Amino acid sequence: MSARSRDIAFVNAVGNSAVAANLAAGRRDAVTALDDAQRARLVTDVDGAIRDLRAVRQALAAPVRTCEVCGERFVGRVDARYHSDACRQRAHRDRGRH
Numbered sequence: 001m002s003a004r005s006r007d008i009a010f011v012n013a014v015g016n017s018a019v020a021a022n023l024a025a026g027r028r029d030a031v032t033a034l035d036d037a038q039r040a041r042l043v044t045d046v047d048g049a050i051r052d053l054r055a056v057r058q059a060l061a062a063p064v065r066t067c068e069v070c071g072e073r074f075v076g077r078v079d080a081r082y083h084s085d086a087c088r089q090r091a092h093r094d095r096g097r098h
């Protein structure tokens with residue numbers, strides 16, 4: 001199941017319901033409103049949503065760098081200085097000329 005269809009399934013199943021609000025608020029008895037098949041399906045959907053959110057969190061926390069040659073913003077390692085091989089090569093060429 002794709003992330004998108006999983007999100008849709010999750011919203012359809014529980015997203016707008018009082019059950020979801022109650023569960024999110026820690027009222028665990030709200031699961032009694034669901035049958036076993038619904039709960040099993042939602043466990044799978046929630047697992048997928050957790051994976052999706054973890055990926056979103058990682059992307060949001062990734063360091064955004066600014067290329068020292070062209071100024072483009074990019075996602076890279078903390079010590080990354082250039083956004084592309086072309087900019088890295090240009091930086092090395094320019095350095096050699098000085």
Ligand SMILES: [Zn+2]
Pocket residue numbers: 067068069070071072082083084087
């Ligand atoms: Zn660049």
